[in-house]
Amino acid sequence: MSETSSSLTLPDPSPRKTSFSGTLYRGNEGMWSWVLHRITGVAIYFFLLVHVLDTALIRVSPEAYNAVMATYKNPIMGLGEVVLVGAVVLHALNGLRIILVDVWPWATRNQRPLFWIVMGVVVVLMAYFVPNHLINVFSPMEGAE
Amino acid sequence: MSTTIENPNYAYPARSKRGPSFEKAGWIFMRASGVVLVVLIFGHLAYNLIWTPGGISAIDFGFVGGKLADPFWRWWDVTMLWLAILHGSNGMRTIVNDYVHKPRIRQIALGAIAVAAAILILLGTLITFTFDPCPPTADPSLLPSFCADL
16 A cells, blocks of 8 residues: 555544533444444344244144244234334344445445434334234234134 | 544554455355345245234244245245354354453353354254155144145
8 A cells, every 4th residue: 555645534423412421432323323233133143043943843743833933923922023123124224334334435424324314214114014013913814813 | 623534544454464364254244144134034024924914923834834835935044044043143253252351251152152053054954944844644724725735
């Protein structure tokens, strides 16, 4: 690399003014997207472990598989599935944002508005998913268990 | 107000070692698998939970058996299994490396992640490809409808 004499000028992030003081790092959208990505990632990982095992019961017997699937149809689990799908959608869209921020200089500069775009798309997708899913949880079709 | 970083091009390369880098391969894998997983998992959720009438309430042996009898869904599911387990396990590896500082405990945690990944990939793949949607001794009312024609 011969270009070592240039310099890079970045606008200062504008931290929110709060009454907190001390050394606690209070990041903005970039930090919170990182925190949410970790938390949702870990949550999805542990669900994935369980989900492979419950699906494995399909190899045991129809009765065993249907028994474990019945637990997913419980209303409390149904609400948990809303949280899980929300975590998956957020992790997926924020992951796409991370890729853009990595490869596209414009996105690097605009990672902050991109975070809010991600949150907006999450809200739109969940507005489609949640009513459909809750109807299936709380008033299942005739004949379906 | 702005921050000026003098000479952002550091004089030394980030990595002096030549040759393939596991960490770089992992970095690329997370992005490549991530894009594919968005398609596979959004499709999985939309098909199973929304587009199939009844959604979660309709998922049973008959429904999943019918899906797994179709090579399209078999390959969809097995690709999703491999990529999701590897992507998730690599993410957990990153988190353990970040927060677990005692070498012995870190080793145990990383080993547990690797063992869990190997077992689940093996189990899931075996099940997908050895699955019989119409087990001969099972109650016919629990089976996919096409089993009656066999």
